[in-house]
Amino acid sequence: MKKVGIADTTFARYDMGGAAIDELKKHASVRIERCTVPGIKDLPVAAKKLIEEKGCEIVLALGMPGPAEIDKQCAHEASLGIIAAQLLTSTHILEVFVHEDEVGGGKGKEEKELAWLADRRAREHAQNALKLLFKPEALEREAGTGKREGFEDAGPLEV
Numbered sequence: 001m002k003k004v005g006i007a008d009t010t011f012a013r014y015d016m017g018g019a020a021i022d023e024l025k026k027h028a029s030v031r032i033e034r035c036t037v038p039g040i041k042d043l044p045v046a047a048k049k050l051i052e053e054k055g056c057e058i059v060l061a062l063g064m065p066g067p068a069e070i071d072k073q074c075a076h077e078a079s080l081g082i083i084a085a086q087l088l089t090s091t092h093i094l095e096v097f098v099h100e101d102e103v104g105g106g107k108g109k110e111e112k113e114l115a116w117l118a119d120r121r122a123r124e125h126a127q128n129a130l131k132l133l134f135k136p137e138a139l140e141r142e143a144g145t146g147k148r149e150g151f152e153d154a155g156p157l158e159v
Contacts, residue, residue: 002133005050005059006034007043007093012064014118016096020060023126028134040065040097041074044081047093051085058129059093062122067101075099092132096125098150121150 004024008017021032033054035046040063047059061082065075075097086093098121103113128149131138146154 001029001031002058003031003033003054003056004129004133005047005054005056006032006062007046007050007059008034008036008062009039009043009064010036011039011066012062012098012118013100014064014098014115016062016064016098016118016122017060019119019122020062020096020126023123024130027127028130030130030133039063039074040078041081043078044085044093047082048085048089051089051091051093056091058091058133060096060122060125060129061093062096062125064098064100064118067099072099092129094125094129094132096122096149102150117150124149 006017006020017034017036021034024030024032033050033056035050037043037046043061043063047061050056050059063078065071079095082093082095098114098118100114103110103117145156148154
């Protein structure tokens with residue numbers, strides 16, 4: 001049975017890991033290993049450990065950087081770490097970040113939209129993970145179609 005890793009953070013304001021796990025269970029029979037860490041910069045080592053110590057064949061690294069400049073810098077550093085972990089392990093680690101300022105980051109309606117975006121992006125990336133594991137040809141068919149995780153798809157460009 002294929003094993004999927006979920007690396008998520010306590011810093012996130014939405015349980016993106018829970019959404020991804022729910023989506024994985026809806027669509028496939030896979031074993032799931034979860035590692036929750038404090039912050040986004042902890043995700044690369046968590047993902048690497050899920051691969052090397054727990055035998056995961058793919059990992060989703062889920063995080064929610066805040067809106068401040070330091071948060072954006074930390075997200076960039078985490079991205080670089082995730083890329084390095086992929087190269088060191090020759091294993092896909094899908095970076096699933098939702099930046100709080102993608103929807104305005106305010107209260108009320110913006111918070112509901114942020115939760116909606118976090119849930120949808122986590123679920124759509126979980127579906128991508130399953131495609132990578134079980135149906136890579138499905139991704140080939142989607143090449144150049146302008147797919148987006150979270151918001152609506154952009155669609156292909158026409159010549």
